[in-house]
Amino acid sequence: MKIGIPQALLYFRYGRFWQEFLKNLDIDLLISPKTNKLILELGVKKVSCEICLPVKIIAGHIEWLKDKVNAIFLPRFIELNHGLYTCPKMIGIVDIAQMQVGNNCTIISPKIKNNFILAHFLTGLKLTKNPVKVKNALNKALPYSNNHNAIVPVADLKKPKILLLSHFYNLCDDFIGRDIKSTFRNNGFHITTKEDLANKILDSDQGFAKNIRWVYERELYNAFHYNLDKVNGICDIISFGCGPDSLIGEIMMKEANDKKVPFMQLIIDEHTSKTGLVTRIEAFSEIVQRNSTSRSHIIPVAS
Amino acid sequence: MKVAFPYFGYDTIALKNFVENLGAEARLPSPPTERTISLGTKFSPELICLPFKITLGNLIESVEAGADTLLMAAGARKCRFGYYHYIQENILRKIGNGHSFYPISQYTPFEFFFTKMPKIFSVSPMKVISATYLLLQNSALIDHFHNLVRKARAIDFRKAADREKQALVILGNAKNILQVRKAKKSIERLFDFTENVPHKIIKVGLVGEIYLMLEPFANHDIEKELGKMGVWVWNKRSLYRHLKHLLHIDHLGIKYRFEASHYLKESPGGEAINTVGEARSFIKGGADGIIHIYPFTCMPENIAFEALQKMSADYSIPVLSLSIDEHTSKTGLLTRLEAFIDILKRAESKRVVNKTHLSSPLTAH
Numbered sequence: 001m002k003i004g005i006p007q008a009l010l011y012f013r014y015g016r017f018w019q020e021f022l023k024n025l026d027i028d029l030l031i032s033p034k035t036n037k038l039i040l041e042l043g044v045k046k047v048s049c050e051i052c053l054p055v056k057i058i059a060g061h062i063e064w065l066k067d068k069v070n071a072i073f074l075p076r077f078i079e080l081n082h083g084l085y086t087c088p089k090m091i092g093i094v095d096i097a098q099m100q101v102g103n104n105c106t107i108i109s110p111k112i113k114n115n116f117i118l119a120h121f122l123t124g125l126k127l128t129k130n131p132v133k134v135k136n137a138l139n140k141a142l143p144y145s146n147n148h149n150a151i152v153p154v155a156d157l158k159k160p161k162i163l164l165l166s167h168f169y170n171l172c173d174d175f176i177g178r179d180i181k182s183t184f185r186n187n188g189f190h191i192t193t194k195e196d197l198a199n200k201i202l203d204s205d206q207g208f209a210k211n212i213r214w215v216y217e218r219e220l221y222n223a224f225h226y227n228l229d230k231v232n233g234i235c236d237i238i239s240f241g242c243g244p245d246s247l248i249g250e251i252m253m254k255e256a257n258d259k260k261v262p263f264m265q266l267i268i269d270e271h272t273s274k275t276g277l278v279t280r281i282e283a284f285s286e287i288v289q290r291n292s293t294s295r296s297h298i299i300p301v302a303s
Numbered sequence: 304m305k306v307a308f309p310y311f312g313y314d315t316i317a318l319k320n321f322v323e324n325l326g327a328e329a330r331l332p333s334p335p336t337e338r339t340i341s342l343g344t345k346f347s348p349e350l351i352c353l354p355f356k357i358t359l360g361n362l363i364e365s366v367e368a369g370a371d372t373l374l375m376a377a378g379a380r381k382c383r384f385g386y387y388h389y390i391q392e393n394i395l396r397k398i399g400n401g402h403s404f405y406p407i408s409q410y411t412p413f414e415f416f417f418t419k420m421p422k423i424f425s426v427s428p429m430k431v432i433s434a435t436y437l438l439l440q441n442s443a444l445i446d447h448f449h450n451l452v453r454k455a456r457a458i459d460f461r462k463a464a465d466r467e468k469q470a471l472v473i474l475g476n477a478k479n480i481l482q483v484r485k486a487k488k489s490i491e492r493l494f495d496f497t498e499n500v501p502h503k504i505i506k507v508g509l510v511g512e513i514y515l516m517l518e519p520f521a522n523h524d525i526e527k528e529l530g531k532m533g534v535w536v537w538n539k540r541s542l543y544r545h546l547k548h549l550l551h552i553d554h555l556g557i558k559y560r561f562e563a564s565h566y567l568k569e570s571p572g573g574e575a576i577n578t579v580g581e582a583r584s585f586i587k588g589g590a591d592g593i594i595h596i597y598p599f600t601c602m603p604e605n606i607a608f609e610a611l612q613k614m615s616a617d618y619s620i621p622v623l624s625l626s627i628d629e630h631t632s633k634t635g636l637l638t639r640l641e642a643f644i645d646i647l648k649r650a651e652s653k654r655v656v657n658k659t660h661l662s663s664p665l666t667a668h
Binding site for chain 1: 348349350351352379380381382383385386389390393566567568569570571572573575599600601602603605606608609610613626
């Protein structure tokens with residue numbers, strides 16, 4: 001039996017864990033290639049045009065995999081950390097995938113409702129029927145479960161610091177994130193993202209974060225709050241049609257404006273061109289530089 | 304105390320009675336207009352869904368009309384709706400003056416009955432419970448009335464419009480249990496001409512997001528327009544069912560969840576499960592087509608959209624998906640509806656021809 005894992009969406013956080021886990025169950029794995037234009041086009045054809053870019057991309061990965069494997073591994077994250085939800089599209093993508101692949105291919109989908117390990121254990125049992133083996137595989141894989149797929153920070157304090165505020169499935173996917181990151185770097189910025197922060201900060205439920213019941217959105221907000229007086233500028237990258245971001249982004253923008261921190265919302269979709277991005281980021285970097293000279297309490301900008 | 308809340312279709316009457324029962328004055332602005340939507344859009348985040356904009360416009364107009372206490376449904380879960388009030392409160396604080404804003408969480412009935420409502424209205428919890436009971440009865444009656452109107456419009460549009468006006472007056476006056484019972488009888492008498500449904504009537508199931516399904520301003524009066532074309536609209540969504548769902552006594556919801564489980568195994572939040580379940584049971588019940596209406600970029604309904612597309616192929620039933628935002632024009636919508644109803648009529652006549660085809664060998668060449 002050959003199982004495919006789409007290299008999109010939650011793969012960027014749990015991918016290493018899934019790979020280790022399934023490999024230790026002696027399962028033949030196929031991981032879809034990094035997102036490219038072809039995969040995106042496959043996805044765009046398959047799902048509703050209003051859906052956000054990451055979901056279109058994962059639909060493309062599923063489409064790419066479906067003829068090459070017997071089953072696709074696509075866990076359904078419903079509730080995490082007691083009472084925190086993922087977004088509706090992440091819950092629904094499993095059903096969409098099932099409708100998309102039809103009967104050619106099954107979808108293996110651990111249902112994660114607060115218990116991450118149990119869900120994977122039950123799925124492992126279905127695959128091998130050997131509880132000891134599943135337990136060993138889980139034990140071997142668990143160290144990778146909270147891998148943030150981190151972008152290693154370069155401590156260059158002379159450069160102005162910018163907080164790239166976006167979900168890991170946007171930033172870690174090179175197809176979406178690479179251009180944005182490289183443009184910021186070329187403009188002389190030091191980039192920090194929420195993946196650089198410790199889990200303790202990201203999962204905190206102090207202040208307004210308490211009210212946010214979307215798990216990844218809460219992380220974004222906490223990262224924003226933590227970094228607000230530590231960075232020179234904040235760039236919020238939203239994929240068009242992302243529901244949670246449209247709300248929390250607005251709240252963050254208001255807070256940033258109150259504190260006079262430069263804040264830019266970049267809204268991306270499959271039509272976003274690199275030239276457009278470059279223009280906007282350059283304009284923003286000028287604002288940041290001008291703003292930083294008037295605010296001396298944070299790291300001064302070398303110019 | 305002058306209380307206001309956003310409009311919610313016919314059920315505004317029930318909510319108004321509820322507020323008045325708690326001893327406050329309901330100060331609603333005039334029904335929503337184009338101005339409401341442009342006011343709402345002006346202050347809203349760019350990518351937010353349509354109900355946010357209309358309800359915000361409603362609340363702003365209520366403040367202008369002199370309301371000092373604003374109520375808004377809340378309760379954060381998977382759907383964006385539960386988060387509306389955080390932003391709306393901020394916006395209203397910026398532009399309003401001296402009003403108080405109370406988000407009413409939907410998922411905490413205990414708090415609702417014993418702490419929140421008694422505090423806002425300074426009444427006893429018993430009063431709140433009895434007022435809620437009346438709200439349930441009232442909304443049940445409105446649901447019943449709404450179903451009668453839908454059927455009546457398809458049979459005789461003019462007569463239905465006339466009787467609807469009379470019925471609304473009766474509904475507005477039903478302020479206690481006895482009057483609600485009486486009102487029910489007189490409304491049934493008003494619509495007694497709907498008992499016999501003609502055979503060749505087109506039946507369309509309306510599914511989607513609850514606000515757009517129930518608020519005629521938001522959905523450009525789609526039910527009335529369909530009624531004008533002689534279509535019997537099936538719509539199982541109502542405030543009554545939603546209230547029952549919140550009190551965990553909605554047996555229909557369980558049925559629809561089961562119906563939907565073939566397509567959606569887990570609820571993606573919002574009303575996606577209901578949308579899919581209702582659509583499937585409409586199809587099984589003999590609907591000619593399904594109309595799916597939802598706000599642009601609605602997250603749960605976009606998942607339901609995929610399921611409905613699959614369902615459309617499985618049962619070979621036409622499905623029309625209408626994604627509505629503040630730029631949707633009524634004319635464009637009407638054109639699409641007319642074309643859709645034409646398709647349904649043609650399919651219907653083809654089916655009749657096929658039947659005669661099979662029954663009489665003489666016509667078969």
